[in-house]
Amino acid sequence: MRISVIGSGYVGTTIAACFAELGHEVVNVDVDEDVVETINAGEVPIHEDRLPDLVAEHAGEGGTGRLRATTEYEAVLDTEVTFLCLPTPQNDDGSIDLSIMEAGATQLGDTLAANADWHTVVVKSTVVPGSTEDVITPILTEATGGTAGETFGVGMNPEFLREGTAVGDFLDPDKVVLGADDDRALGDMRDVFDPLVSNADAPVVETNTRTAEMIKYANNGFLAAKLSLINDIGNVCKEYGVDTYEVADAIGLDDRIGERFLDSGVGWGGSCFPKDTAAIRAAARDRGYEPTMLDAATEVNDRQPRRLLGLLDDHADVDGERVAVLGLAFKPGTDDVRNSRAIPVVEGLRERGATVAAYDPVATENMRAHFPDIEYAPSAAAALDGAAAALVVTDWDEFAALDEEFDAMQEPVVIEGRRVVDRREGLTYEGLTW
Ligand code: UGA
Numbered sequence: 296m297r298i299s300v301i302g303s304g305y306v307g308t309t310i311a312a313c314f315a316e317l318g319h320e321v322v323n324v325d326v327d328e329d330v331v332e333t334i335n336a337g338e339v340p341i342h343e344d345r346l347p348d349l350v351a352e353h354a355g356e357g358g359t360g361r362l363r364a365t366t367e368y369e370a371v372l373d374t375e376v377t378f379l380c381l382p383t384p385q386n387d388d389g390s391i392d393l394s395i396m397e398a399g400a401t402q403l404g405d406t407l408a409a410n411a412d413w414h415t416v417v418v419k420s421t422v423v424p425g426s427t428e429d430v431i432t433p434i435l436t437e438a439t440g441g442t443a444g445e446t447f448g449v450g451m452n453p454e455f456l457r458e459g460t461a462v463g464d465f466l467d468p469d470k471v472v473l474g475a476d477d478d479r480a481l482g483d484m485r486d487v488f489d490p491l492v493s494n495a496d497a498p499v500v501e502t503n504t505r506t507a508e509m510i511k512y513a514n515n516g517f518l519a520a521k522l523s524l525i526n527d528i529g530n531v532c533k534e535y536g537v538d539t540y541e542v543a544d545a546i547g548l549d550d551r552i553g554e555r556f557l558d559s560g561v562g563w564g565g566s567c568f569p570k571d572t573a574a575i576r577a578a579a580r581d582r583g584y585e586p587t588m589l590d591a592a593t594e595v596n597d598r599q600p601r602r603l604l605g606l607l608d609d610h611a612d613v614d615g616e617r618v619a620v621l622g623l624a625f626k627p628g629t630d631d632v633r634n635s636r637a638i639p640v641v642e643g644l645r646e647r648g649a650t651v652a653a654y655d656p657v658a659t660e661n662m663r664a665h666f667p668d669i670e671y672a673p674s675a676a677a678a679l680d681g682a683a684a685a686l687v688v689t690d691w692d693e694f695a696a697l698d699e700e701f702d703a704m705q706e707p708v709v710i711e712g713r714r715v716v717d718r719r720e721g722l723t724y725e726g727l728t729w
Pocket of ligand 1: 421518522555
């Protein structure tokens with residue numbers, strides 16, 4: 296099929312490249328000329344495993360030609376289906392800000408007004424229930440002068456990609472959710488995903504747009520709450536000298552709990568869990584419902600970095616001291632620092648008067664925007680050198696191999712938020728929940 300993808304963020308670029316991999320002809324539309332040029336050169340604007348290979352294979356010179364990028368919305372006129380992958384930031388009260396989606400839908404609708412052919416528009420961004428039906432469809436109706444279900448179709452297809460493993464998650468999904476409010480749009484979405492569904496044998500859930508939107512929030516809300524529950528239990532374990540990881544291994548054997556997503560520690564960050572839980576909590580309140588569990592999940596998550604710093608306080612007064620922070624990315628495998636737990640940890644250290652020496656294998660440049668004036672060490676060893684304590688915030692594999700590097704510390708105090716560094720002789724070691 297001929298597909299356009301509006302937005303070249305991490306989701307847009309990933310799905311555009313993956314659609315090309317499935318055999319579709321794809322055009323990726325973005326306002327950012329640099330990003331467009333990068334993709335057209337067969338390169339990738341973000342740090343994402345396997346994506347460089349896919350983009351090189353399908354875009355740029357020597358590629359299959361199935362992927363190209365442009366700043367021109369008119370490109371959608373040569374396609375049958377458009378996926379809207381635009382950002383959905385949050386307002387100060389945590390509620391969703393749909394203004395970028397609204398502007399994109401307006402521009403798309405204005406462009407499609409020149410189109411006599413049927414076109415299906417699919418919302419891919421995470422939006423609160425009712426957004427597609429009550430906001431996007433009316434915008435497209437007004438801009439095109441047509442009628443949803445008659446002259447154009449509207450669908451909603453939530454994504455469940457994890458940063459760092461997005462390509463693998465796309466090509467081998469747990470499920471594909473197709474939300475549509477009319478049959479023809481649903482048919483188009485089935486055609487788009489057919490090569491994936493037949494190859495990967497993924498279960499397909501077909502529903503309306505409102506339910507598809509809610510499935511995404513329920514998925515992320517449930518996972519965020521699962522993590523906060525194991526962290527809450529982990530905090531109790533710590534008080535009793537019990538290793539939460541041993542407990543998690545045991546309870547994970549119960550199918551109803553499941554072993555995945557039970558690594559407790561300093562909490563969840565990223566662009567999704569924090570924003571999505573905030574948006575659905577605000578949406579619930581908007582309808583007069585108090586989302587107690589989701590509120591608590593956030594509260595526990597906010598508490599974890601404070602508890603990490605509290606453990607540090609038990610062992611060292613870091614006022615005027617150098618403290619190493621190992622890991623800045625919100626999780627390993629990405630250079631994304633949005634809502635990284637490293638942010639409250641660095642803030643807490645600075646409040647205590649410490650001099651922060653931070654190290655991350657890939658996320659340094661992104662963190663510089665938050666904290667331009669802390670030290671960014673070129674290696675973990677350099678960060679540890681002369682430090683009065685070290686806090687582990689991201690579970691990068693390379694931290695597991697650290698050994699005599701700790702000998703260069705002024706005081707060998709390691710406060711672990713992720714359980715990647717091992718206890719070893721000579722080290723004063725505290726695990727956050729073990
Ligand atoms: C998350 C969801 O996992 C995806 O399914 C979803 O598509 C995506 O949000 C989204 O809405 O776009 P992502 O934010 O990339 O994906 O990262 P995760 O791998 O889910 O990790 C989120 C946070 O939880 C990280 O800070 C990670 O360190 C933390 N985490 C994860 C734990 O603390 N323990 C675990 O056992 C797993």
